[in-house]
Amino acid sequence: MYTYEYPRPAVTVDLVIFTIRDGRLQILLIRRGEAPFKGRWALPGGFVREDEDLEAAALRELDEETGVRDVYLEQLFTFGEPQRDPRGRVITVSYFALIASDRQVLRAQTDAAEVQWFPADEPPALAFDHRKILDYALERLRNKLEYTTVGFQLLPRKFTLTELQQVYETILGRELDKRNFRRKVELLGILEETDEKKMEGVHRPARLYRFKARQFEKLKDKGILFPF
């Protein structure tokens, strides 16, 4: 058995957990109960355990805060500036997660005053360098939206085309043409019609669709295929 004689930083994972709520892109934040940054909002996260894979640590934190599993999770970036944590050297591996809009139930035990959703584009002041992490996550999400199907991870299993379009409009921050959007989605061949209709609204019911691909899909054959 060999050992190392090198300084060992602490390693954490931090999560940017996105969902769509009230027609806005929102993120989950936790209010810190301890110094430093006591009382400030921060990204959920925590230390990586001794024999725990990084992604496993991220999934564990996600489960602890939201009770949700089986969500889209992607490693984002690793931040390691020596001064990013006033307590000492802490390197953090950041992840972003997408929660479907019908699964955003928080843990029963969580105190609503301490765990809350905030609009991603108007977050409160954040602890540490979490604002930088958030900004990076937003940029990545917007980019990926254009050439992958990540967007579908934010919707329930069955959804209307208008709901899908709203996800894209919300994240991209601009309006899309309804007819062009629908033609494009159909052309991609990634949706399945169901026989059901959404009867909630007061007006004409919309047909519900289901996403065909299992989890996630790159959308390029030659060049890009999702430039709405």
Added chain:
Amino acid sequence: MYTYEYPRPAVTVDLVIFTIRDGRLQILLIRRGEAPFKGRWALPGGFVREDEDLEAAALRELDEETGVRDVYLEQLFTFGEPQRDPRGRVITVSYFALIASDRQVLRAQTDAAEVQWFPADEPPALAFDHRKILDYALERLRNKLEYTTVGFQLLPRKFTLTELQQVYETILGRELDKRNFRRKVELLGILEETDEKKMEGVHRPARLYRFKARQFEKLKDKGILFPF
């Protein structure tokens, strides 16, 4: 001052250093002199120092192995499987670097038998999980080539259009149409003609061009702009 009571993994950086040599995409590898994997080839890398930023550590390793600075460097992914290093818990932050083809001089002190370039698509057996890191770097490089100007980082400051095209063909692994390629590059407006010509060849000399943008540039306004 606060301290943590958590296990601390060792943290390293590993580099996938690309260049174009003999018309092929190649990577720099180092032969390990110690167990584990003694005698195997491995990616250059090393431990992150106590008060050293991650990117600074990557730049330091790069300088130590190649004597090169001011190159394109990008964080790739952080690998942290508990069993990836038999000596204990080691988390590695991987980077990829692009070295211009006229700057691939190795450190004078390096022993040629211990530091060598290898074709990126036919590497020797690698230590640890370095093959996985290499594969990931290759995938990322190919993707970025299509919507950014990273490819220019592999060329000298002045280059011919044919050389530029060969970089793209080499990395993408397919042939491109000369006329379409040139029209596209011209349309992007990122090159500057020089008055010089490359007189090396035996035949008609080619005009030399210079890359306008300082370092690196995203190439999308609406959708992708670089789908050669």
Added chain:
DNA sequence: ACAAAAGTGTTGAGAGTACACCCATGC
């Protein structure tokens, strides 16, 4: 004069964008 790489335009097909009206339902 010849070998070799440099350089240069046109055409057809497909995708993106802009744009306006009828339909189905609840009240």
Added chain:
DNA sequence: GCATGGGTGTACTCTCAACACTTTTGT
């Protein structure tokens, strides 16, 4: 019957892809 969101087609423009010959130089 009316208010509201659901649903549908066409025309123009622009970019992509395929394709072959002339030019310039060294030997």
